[in-house]
Amino acid sequence: MSQEILRQGIGGRLQKPLKAASHLLELRSEPPKPVTREAERTQPGPSSPKARLRRPAFWSGLAAAVIAFVAAISIFGANNLFVSHLMNTQYSSEVELKFVVILLLFESGIIFAFAVQDRRRRKLEELLRQSEDRLEFAAKSADLGLWSWDAATDTFWATEHCNEILGIPMTTQYSMASMRDTVHPDDRALVEQALRDGVASGKTFEVEYRTNIGQGPTRWVRVRASTVLDEKESLVRISGTIVDTTNHRKIQAEVETQKQSLSHLSRVGMLGELSGALAHELNQPLTAIMSNAQAAQRMIGHRRVDMEELRMAIEDIIANNVRAGEVIRHLRALLKKEDMRQARVDLNDVARDALDLTHSDLIARRVSVSFNASQTPSFVAGDSIQLQQLLLNLIMNAADAISSTAHDGGMLILAVDSTEDDNQHIAVSDTGPGIRADLMKNLFDPFFTTKAHGLGLGLSISRSIAEAHGGTIWAENNAGRGATFHIVLPTLLEAKDEIGERT
Amino acid sequence: MKSESVPDRTPQVFVVDDDHAILRAFSRLLGSAGFSVKTFDSPAEFLVQHDPDVPGCALLDVGMHGMDGLELQAELANVGARRPIVFVTGRDDARTSVRALKAGAMDYLTKPVDGDDLIAAVSSALARDVKARAQRSEIAAIRARYNLLTPREREVMEHVVAGRLNKQIACDLGTVEKTVKVHRARVMAKMQVRTVAALVRLMERLRPGEERL
Numbered sequence: 001m002s003q004e005i006l007r008q009g010i011g012g013r014l015q016k017p018l019k020a021a022s023h024l025l026e027l028r029s030e031p032p033k034p035v036t037r038e039a040e041r042t043q044p045g046p047s048s049p050k051a052r053l054r055r056p057a058f059w060s061g062l063a064a065a066v067i068a069f070v071a072a073i074s075i076f077g078a079n080n081l082f083v084s085h086l087m088n089t090q091y092s093s094e095v096e097l098k099f100v101v102i103l104l105l106f107e108s109g110i111i112f113a114f115a116v117q118d119r120r121r122r123k124l125e126e127l128l129r130q131s132e133d134r135l136e137f138a139a140k141s142a143d144l145g146l147w148s149w150d151a152a153t154d155t156f157w158a159t160e161h162c163n164e165i166l167g168i169p170m171t172t173q174y175s176m177a178s179m180r181d182t183v184h185p186d187d188r189a190l191v192e193q194a195l196r197d198g199v200a201s202g203k204t205f206e207v208e209y210r211t212n213i214g215q216g217p218t219r220w221v222r223v224r225a226s227t228v229l230d231e232k233e234s235l236v237r238i239s240g241t242i243v244d245t246t247n248h249r250k251i252q253a254e255v256e257t258q259k260q261s262l263s264h265l266s267r268v269g270m271l272g273e274l275s276g277a278l279a280h281e282l283n284q285p286l287t288a289i290m291s292n293a294q295a296a297q298r299m300i301g302h303r304r305v306d307m308e309e310l311r312m313a314i315e316d317i318i319a320n321n322v323r324a325g326e327v328i329r330h331l332r333a334l335l336k337k338e339d340m341r342q343a344r345v346d347l348n349d350v351a352r353d354a355l356d357l358t359h360s361d362l363i364a365r366r367v368s369v370s371f372n373a374s375q376t377p378s379f380v381a382g383d384s385i386q387l388q389q390l391l392l393n394l395i396m397n398a399a400d401a402i403s404s405t406a407h408d409g410g411m412l413i414l415a416v417d418s419t420e421d422d423n424q425h426i427a428v429s430d431t432g433p434g435i436r437a438d439l440m441k442n443l444f445d446p447f448f449t450t451k452a453h454g455l456g457l458g459l460s461i462s463r464s465i466a467e468a469h470g471g472t473i474w475a476e477n478n479a480g481r482g483a484t485f486h487i488v489l490p491t492l493l494e495a496k497d498e499i500g501e502r503t
Numbered sequence: 504m505k506s507e508s509v510p511d512r513t514p515q516v517f518v519v520d521d522d523h524a525i526l527r528a529f530s531r532l533l534g535s536a537g538f539s540v541k542t543f544d545s546p547a548e549f550l551v552q553h554d555p556d557v558p559g560c561a562l563l564d565v566g567m568h569g570m571d572g573l574e575l576q577a578e579l580a581n582v583g584a585r586r587p588i589v590f591v592t593g594r595d596d597a598r599t600s601v602r603a604l605k606a607g608a609m610d611y612l613t614k615p616v617d618g619d620d621l622i623a624a625v626s627s628a629l630a631r632d633v634k635a636r637a638q639r640s641e642i643a644a645i646r647a648r649y650n651l652l653t654p655r656e657r658e659v660m661e662h663v664v665a666g667r668l669n670k671q672i673a674c675d676l677g678t679v680e681k682t683v684k685v686h687r688a689r690v691m692a693k694m695q696v697r698t699v700a701a702l703v704r705l706m707e708r709l710r711p712g713e714e715r716l
Contacts, residue, residue: 279593279594280566280594283614284524284525284593287591287614287616288522288524288525289615290617290618291525291618292528292531294617295531295534295618296535298536312531316524319524320528360566363571364566
């Protein structure tokens with residue numbers, strides 16, 4: 001669509017909105033003159049007669065022409081008079097000649113004044129136009145569309161870029177109702193609510209929604225707007241900016257996917273490290289099942305079968321089967337690659353599960369464990385697998401720290417409690433060598449590691465998991481030996497049992 | 504099964520594992536094979552209740568909280584309990600198994616262990632204990648008889664066992680053949696043997712037997 005046509009299309013609507021736009025952005029202190037830009041720009045080309053009437057240059061030109069016409073006639077008239085006098089009566093009048101010269105001087109003075117004024121006006125108009133151009137250029141460069149809605153006329157004014165973002169033609173006049181149709185049906189309620197709240201509060205408000213225009217692709221836009229009320233507190237207009245956030249969202253989604261993949265990879269890597277421990281966790285129930293089954297087999301071979309003992313053996317087989325199944329389920333959950341799920345999670349359960357998985361690894365490393373569960377369940381909203389990954393990371397780090405110095409093992413304390421401001425808190429303490437002061441600030445950076453075979457992703461992923469749950473993670477050295485890692489997560493209130501999934 | 508050989512005390516299988524499921528399963532399996540089983544869920548508890556005079560063997564888990572199986576083995580050796588030990592481990596770790604076997608373990612089984620293998624290992628450990636106990640009591644009896652001998656009689660006996668004749672012994676010890684004959688008769692009576700060959704066998708058992716088991 002050519003600029004020319006676009007400009008003509010909005011020509012009639014341009015005056016007021018320009019005022020609104022400059023008012024909104026507060027780039028100028030004085031309001032601009034009611035000048036139409038398009039009239040200036042389209043000077044060489046055809047312009048509408050209506051617009052021409054409104055041009056001050058036109059009026060000044062016309063005035064000059066009329067005066068010139070009168071002057072010409074008077075000069076002509078004077079000359080005729082002068083000639084007739086010379087020829088017929090030999091009569092000459094200096095008075096008349098003087099009058100004509102004065103008249104001519106006066107005329108040219110007026111014409112000159114008009115010309116100067118017109119020049120000055122043109123210069124001012126040019127400055128104004130440049131300023132407005134710069135404003136729109138700046139807005140467009142910032143990928144910002146500007147718009148305003150007039151309450152009295154129920155009409156929208158919008159910059160070209162705004163219409164481009166929304167994908168609506170410049171020629172169409174939009175009202176609030178037709179603008180509503182450009183919002184994705186699923187987001188209409190959201191936008192309306194934001195609009196209502198914004199008008200009610202009188203504050204600047206912001207809403208991000210999907211557009212719904214024809215067959216075109218759905219785009220995400222973020223609208224920021226403020227309302228203007230008159231003295232009687234009734235709505236005069238709403239004006240604001242619009243930004244296309246589709247790409248931003250796409251990139252965000254990509255980053256999120258990458259994060260998930262990385263977190264999954266690190267989880268798989270961690271399971272590799274834990275494979276010995278996991279084999280042991282499976283071995284225990286399998287051993288119990290085998291021995292119980294073979295005991296039962298032998299009992300049946302006896303002359304007198306002890307039915308009670310046999311029943312207990314079978315019960316134990318079932319119980320151990322369940323136990324083995326639980327290990328497999330755990331393993332599968334950790335290996336699975338899936339998006340973050342939101343559910344009600346008790347941090348005590350997460351801690352217990354993580355300790356179960358690392359149980360035999362910790363024994364092998366001579367790390368004794370003390371677990372202080374909270375008195376009441378510590379509910380948070382989140383993904384239990386990711387939270388477990390977070391704890392497994394910290395537990396294994398603690399075990400690494402302990403076995404890095406002491407061969408006779410050490411102590412790992414895991415505590416779940418709540419903070420004074422009612423957030424949930426997990427602390428993982430070890431009796432290792434502690435954290436060197438100069439490494440403290442880089443601890444959670446990606447690819448930062450002090451281990452010979454570490455990738456340096458564990459703590460960085462731990463932090464992103466904590467942050468994805470609206471929490472924080474930090475480390476400090478203990479007063480005595482070792483270090484403590486703290487995680488604080490927002491408490492899930494009982495009332496908010498059901499958590500909606502929003503992607 | 505083997506209870507007839509030691510009539511006063513039934514041999515016991517002492518099972519030590521910190522996993523109760525394993526403890527119950529092993530106890531049930533060994534029970535079904537006719538063994539008398541005692542279970543302990545911690546090495547410390549086992550050590551406290553341990554009576555070296557009760558015949559039997561120990562079935563120990565390698566990886567346990569607090570004290571592991573190998574440490575328990577060392578602790579038993581420290582207090583002089585020469586009980587045969589069968590290890591069961593959840594991790595197939597060659598170094599640990601070598602250490603355990605070098606320290607005198609009877610067997611080193613890997614979980615999940617086949618019931619027949621477990622029963623066979625426990626049976627042979629029990630048999631070893633019974634045999635060792637019998638040997639030890641026999642050697643103790645020989646030693647008791649030996650302790651009855653006077654220094655002179657022991658001197659004479661050394662020469663007899665070395666295969667020397669009375670005349671030669673008398674010459675060596677600077678005495679007469681008759682005296683040697685009297686000493687020799689007393690040695691034979693006190694050691695409760697009739698022939699020199701039997702005496703030689705007894706003395707042979709006494710010497711290396713002190714070191715073994």
